[in-house]
Amino acid sequence: MSNSGATAPDVDDFPPEDYPPDDAYASGGGYVAEHDFDDTGGFHFDDLAPATPGRAAPPARGETAEDVLRRVFGYDSFRGDQAAIVEQVVSGGDALVLMPTGGGKSLCYQVPSLVRPGVGVVVSPLIALMQDQVDALSALGVRAGFLNSTQSLDERRTVEAQFVAGELDLLYLAPERLRLEATLRLLDRGTVALFAIDEAHCVSQWGHDFRPDYLALSLLHERWPDVPRIALTATATEKTRAEIVERLDLGGAKQFVSSFDRPNIQYRIESKNRADRQLLEFIRAEHPGDAGIVYCLSRNSVEKTAALLNENGVRAVPYHAGLDNRTRAENQARFLREDGLIVVATIAFGMGIDKPDVRFVAHLDLPKSVEGYYQETGRAGRDGQPSTAWMVYGLNDVVQQRKMIDSSEGDAAHRRQLQLHLDAMLALCETVGCRRVQLLQYFGQSGRACGNCDVCLNPPETWDGTVPAQKLLSTVLRLKRERGQAFGAGHVIDILLGKANPKITQHRHHELSVFGIGTDLRDTEWRGVVRQLLAGGLLAVQGEYGVLAMTDAGNEVLFEGRQVPMRREPERAARPARAARSAKATVDLAASDVPVFERLRAWRAATAKEQGVPAYVVFHDATLRDIVARKPGSLAELGSVGGVGENKLARYGEGVLAALAED
Known part of the structure; x- marks a missing residue:
């Protein structure tokens, strides 16, 4: 049985009320039911x-x-x-x-x-x-x-x-x-x-x-x-x-x-260290001044992340269920109407967002399913321009998600379905093959290695993790059999590393035969081992404190010789140079056309502000690029540009031609 004094693993423990409600789509960005009509039904x-x-x-x-x-x-x-x-x-x-x-x-x-x-x-x-x-x-x-x-x-x-x-x-x-x-x-x-x-x-x-x-x-x-x-x-x-x-x-x-492939999106998943600082570095290096969406699991994380970005000169607004209706509506409107603004949000945000120039979607916490991940990352690059789906992922994500499933409402079949969704998401995170191929296979489609995701660009090494797996599983088993105890990942790793800290000595775990048998790996490497054992179903997380427990599959590793191949994180690849990734909106434009394009964007921004609509409602970037490339000199020529229908030609044509004619 689990030790009643077991200590919670080192994870954020979010209270249930810190998650968005199920009816997370409502008026003004709020969570208001769609039943509040007038007395007569409206x-x-x-x-x-x-x-x-x-x-x-x-x-x-x-x-x-x-x-x-x-x-x-x-x-x-x-x-x-x-x-x-x-x-x-x-x-x-x-x-x-x-x-x-x-x-x-x-x-x-x-x-x-x-x-x-x-x-x-x-x-x-x-x-x-x-x-x-x-x-x-x-x-x-x-x-x-x-x-x-x-x-x-x-x-x-x-x-x-x-x-x-x-x-x-x-x-x-x-x-x-x-x-x-x-x-x-x-x-x-x-x-x-x-x-x-x-x-x-x-x-x-x-x-x-x-x-x-x-x-x-x-x-x-x-x-x-x-x-x-x-x-x-x-x-x-x-x-x-x-x-x-x-x-x-x-x-x-x-x-x-249709094909689920989004070839303009680069998929990347990195080991989580300090997620907020990693995010800041990612934005500064690759997406300065770009619009983006950052997803966090809790309201508290949303607020802290948005504050950190603003403190470091990156414009960001929060969006979650705890904000009042007006604030949510204002923040959503700002994101739609302002260039280069980042929204930090729970999963309550994003469905139906038609902002075409979102250049990145970042996840600071693990999504619950591949469907959710695909839909959320799909909000990047609607205009077809190069965009990034970036996520940090670590052991605590796995522990937290397993705990949430165990404590979820519903019957065993419902929890099993949630588990299958999570298993597929973990498989995407731990794959040693192309992430795009893995995504397409999940949706029943096929594809070739993209040559653009992090795995294709910097393939991870695979190694035989059978012995480390056996050491860790043996530690979990001995705690249960010899002491009647169960502990979280951090404590089990401390035993393997031989750390005689107060908690170890308090429980006399330095007397276990497995104490110190894992000094051949670093703490971060052991955390990777635990993460992959959890992802593979060889370990389980149980109870309020997320203690580790053996599974039947884990017994096969300890007693039946089952092999455990593992993924070793590659050395961190150098980030793309800022110069190579800047000004994405000007992709495919000649250098001499860039000032004209920016002039049209300035005209569009002023027009959209005057009309109180998002800039893309006036014209998408793709249409502006086509206008610059064709250089129409008359309304008739402008009307032949893709995305310029009769009404937009009548409404905006003279303004576009005037902007083009400026020196």
């Missing part, structure tokens, strides 16, 4: 306010999808599976779309909404971002609106009236609203072109973003069987995909699965 069909004019002329019905793509969005052709997906939905068919972040999922329902008669209804959990999504569509001349709890009664009545009158092209709703009969009656009064179910993985009970309200969305097919549905997600294993099909009643849907 819908007043008998006294609808007069419809206000749409923001732009309605689309010319009868246009083809290609016409809409060119006129509204400014692109000459679809990418990848987009054309086939759009054709499927426009023709009235259902679709399940798996496409990585930055792959252009939104066009797959926006274009059909403008081609088909009626209003496209988009179901999204991202209440805090609906205003930005509507603003971005408005800049394109698309008539969009949303209904959620951030609005006043008058605002909701206006949007309801526009929907019923057919004066909207797209309407955004949170899934919670579709559980209200009043919402369903509203939709009955209008014409629905399609239902788009964004972030469809939220329906998976085994997924990392489960939202119970998504389970009710199967009613869409029951109530409106002739309205096509398109479910979209950026991350789903084959198991999650099957669950989406079953729970959303999409058995007849055509499935479109």
Whole structure:
């Protein structure tokens, strides 16, 4: 049995309330349920306010999808599976779309909404971002609106009236609203072109973003069987995909699965030492002045990390569930609108963030699953430019995650599923092969070694760790059998290293036969051994204090001759030179074009500030680069640039040409 006086291992012990709640997507960046409507449910069909004019002329019905793509969005052709997906939905068919972040999922329902008669209804959990999504569509001349709890009664009545009158092209709703009969009656009064179910993985009970309200969305097919549905997600294993099909009643849907490869993202995982200082060094060396997202497990870590960055001249804002709604909303808005700002956050932040120039995503704590890691790192480099997914990982991460699983609510099957998710994440961390290949294999796809991740660039050495494993497992076993005790990793390592500290002598562990048998390895090397034994299931973590315990697989190592290959951390590679990684936005530009590009960026920043929208709502960097490369001298020439649709040409064309004409 475990020693009642066992000391907790050297890990941060976060209280349960220090984690974000499950409903981590709400108004103004807050954690407010989507049920706080007015007393009558928010819908007043008998006294609808007069419809206000749409923001732009309605689309010319009868246009083809290609016409809409060119006129509204400014692109000459679809990418990848987009054309086939759009054709499927426009023709009235259902679709399940798996496409990585930055792959252009939104066009797959926006274009059909403008081609088909009626209003496209988009179901999204991202209440805090609906205003930005509507603003971005408005800049394109698309008539969009949303209904959620951030609005006043008058605002909701206006949007309801526009929907019923057919004066909207797209309407955004949170899934919670579709559980209200009043919402369903509203939709009955209008014409629905399609239902788009964004972030469809939220329906998976085994997924990392489960939202119970998504389970009710199967009613869409029951109530409106002739309205096509398109479910979209950026991350789903084959198991999650099957669950989406079953729970959303999409058995007849055509499935479109794009490659999960994000070739512009460099994946790197380093041994954790002092995570906050490692982060500061990483940003200063490789991403000075860049926008980025830093993920931490606890609110306390978020606050401390944001403070450290600001103290060292790196602009950063915190985001977590403990902040009030206004502060969260302000920090999120700043991140979207300001260049070069870093947000330090819990996992409550990021879903649906459409900021294209996030140059890095950093994890200071181990994600709970590969799905979560993939989705979070996918928020970097949406513009296709080189970006970094950087993480520090150590023994305490493994111990902490195992403890969290053991103490989690739910039955044994639920804990087993959490364990499988963690095991896959640990396998990614400990792999001796290409990290990109490992990621793709997890999602059921194949790929070649990327030549760009940390493992490809600086391959780790493998070594026979059988004897060290046996020494450590023997120490754990002797503590249990001879003393009836169990201790955390730090104490077990002290025994192996022969450290006669007060705690060792207090428990007379210097008298054990295993005391001092591990002096051939350093403390950090032993911590790597423990980490890999835990990752491989040869050791377990138990109880409140995270003490080490043997497993059946560990017994095979001690008594049945099972071999234990291990990964030795490579010598730390030199960081890329700052000059080689600076000014990523100017990649592919001639030196003489860089000043013109920066002038356009300055014009864009001023225009966005004046209109109160993020800079990318005006134009993406990719569009600005294309403008600089083509050097249009007239509105007609500017209109041929990718990403410059009719509405943006009319709205911004003269300003762009004026900026280009400056000396």
